[in-house]
Amino acid sequence: MKIDLTDTTAGKVNKALVKGRRAIGTPAVGMVLTLVIVTDEENAYDALKAANDASHEHPSRTLVVIKRVSRSPRDRTQSRLDAEVRVGADAGTGETVILRLYGEVADHAQSVVLPLLLPDAPVVVWWPVNAPLDPAKDPLGALAQRRVTDTYASEQPVRDLGARADAYTPGDTDLSWTRITPWRSMLAAALDQVTCRVEAVEVEGEEFNPSCELLAMWLADRLDVPVKRSLSGGPGLTAVRMDTDCGPVVLDRADGSLATLSIQGQPDRAVALKRRETAELIAEELRRLDPDDTYASALRFGVDRLHAGAAPAVRGAEAAIAKAAQAVALADAAVARAEESPTEPAKGAGEGDDKGDGKGDGKGDGKGETVDTPVEAAAKAPAKEATAPAPLKKAAAK
Numbered sequence: 001m002k003i004d005l006t007d008t009t010a011g012k013v014n015k016a017l018v019k020g021r022r023a024i025g026t027p028a029v030g031m032v033l034t035l036v037i038v039t040d041e042e043n044a045y046d047a048l049k050a051a052n053d054a055s056h057e058h059p060s061r062t063l064v065v066i067k068r069v070s071r072s073p074r075d076r077t078q079s080r081l082d083a084e085v086r087v088g089a090d091a092g093t094g095e096t097v098i099l100r101l102y103g104e105v106a107d108h109a110q111s112v113v114l115p116l117l118l119p120d121a122p123v124v125v126w127w128p129v130n131a132p133l134d135p136a137k138d139p140l141g142a143l144a145q146r147r148v149t150d151t152y153a154s155e156q157p158v159r160d161l162g163a164r165a166d167a168y169t170p171g172d173t174d175l176s177w178t179r180i181t182p183w184r185s186m187l188a189a190a191l192d193q194v195t196c197r198v199e200a201v202e203v204e205g206e207e208f209n210p211s212c213e214l215l216a217m218w219l220a221d222r223l224d225v226p227v228k229r230s231l232s233g234g235p236g237l238t239a240v241r242m243d244t245d246c247g248p249v250v251l252d253r254a255d256g257s258l259a260t261l262s263i264q265g266q267p268d269r270a271v272a273l274k275r276r277e278t279a280e281l282i283a284e285e286l287r288r289l290d291p292d293d294t295y296a297s298a299l300r301f302g303v304d305r306l307h308a309g310a311a312p313a314v315r316g317a318e319a320a321i322a323k324a325a326q327a328v329a330l331a332d333a334a335v336a337r338a339e340e341s342p343t344e345p346a347k348g349a350g351e352g353d354d355k356g357d358g359k360g361d362g363k364g365d366g367k368g369e370t371v372d373t374p375v376e377a378a379a380k381a382p383a384k385e386a387t388a389p390a391p392l393k394k395a396a397a398k
Helices: 010-023 043-054 102-118 155-164 181-192 210-222 278-285 295-301 309-340 374-387 389-396
Strands: 001-006 033-039 059-068 080-087 095-102 123-126 146-149 171-172 198-205 227-231 237-245 247-252 257-263 269-272
Touching: 001 010, 010 095, 010 102, 033 043, 033 102, 043 059, 043 095, 043 123, 043 278, 059 102, 080 102, 095 102, 146 278, 155 210, 155 295, 171 295, 171 389, 181 210, 181 247, 181 257, 198 210, 210 237, 269 374, 309 374
Parallel strands: 033 059, 033 123, 059 095, 123 146, 146 171, 198 227
Antiparallel strands: 001 080, 080 095, 198 237, 237 247, 247 257, 257 269
16 A cells, blocks of 8 residues: 655645555564665665565664755755655555655754654664765764665775764664675584684685775684785675695685685585575665674674785785886887987097008097907008008008
8 A cells, every 4th residue: 555645744644654555554663673774766776675675584663764855946845745655565565765855854854754763662773875975973863773884885895884984883784794694604613613723814805896895804804814805806705715734714705696615635515605685685785773783803803904914015026016117217208319320430539640640640520430459450550551542551561
């Protein structure tokens, strides 16, 4: 059942919810929490679909807050609230209210949402896109016990991970962290099967993938060993290699669905490790409403600290590249000078003045002149004598 309300108020929306429940024969409220989704018009459909699928496990009242930007300055001064109320089969197993805020009311979304929250029920706020850097200080985030963001949807996910660490408040979480839950479970189970000490770890995955960074930070924080972050073509996380004093432990997933677990001295095993949909991620986050201390510890380990070991190598590579470029420039300059110099040898300084006395005046013009070594002069003497004029030959004979 759907009820459309135009230019309405929160009180009228509550009355529409009661009317809808009575119309379908379920006057009692059987919801366990309130899920507030803050998104834009472009991503509203996908987010609402994921929330409806998750409501089969967690019946909830879903409030979708869409802030509409007015086109003209006159419309921006006019505040309006439009609502669409869905109950019954159109809202999964819960209730759904889509709120579209226009004008100045878009800056005060908390005043619209507050009267629609279920009494004595926890509140979870989810930002599929455009999440604030400090969710706890957001007016809507301040109403919630849990605040769910997704750094995978941001333009600079690695930078946002650092901002999340600085502004972390108990109750914050990230779907990029939820995506690696199967990986963390599998790696922990693999280490439980061996009695070896981990010496180094390598995490391989896509570039600018926050899940790869979080997994690497979690391993570095828990194992207290060097963790190398390497890149691959994906999809997502592709492999984790742990070097132990008993041999390597490798969890490799090349196709995004089926992984291979390799442990030294044991046969390889195929492990189902598929990439999960958003509905599964949201359902997992709604299972717990207490602070995630493991996520907080991994997040506070820091991306900068994770990549600190790679900084000297990067600086050394940059210095080598600069030195090679300088050598190439010097070689190009030498070639240019060689091309500009004359190809025929010029008259040597100190040659005779053709007066027959065999004594040179020692005056040269200094243009392109070359000076022969004694060995080269002795070698060229017979040729010069053969081509010399007759008076010079006689002088040479005397």
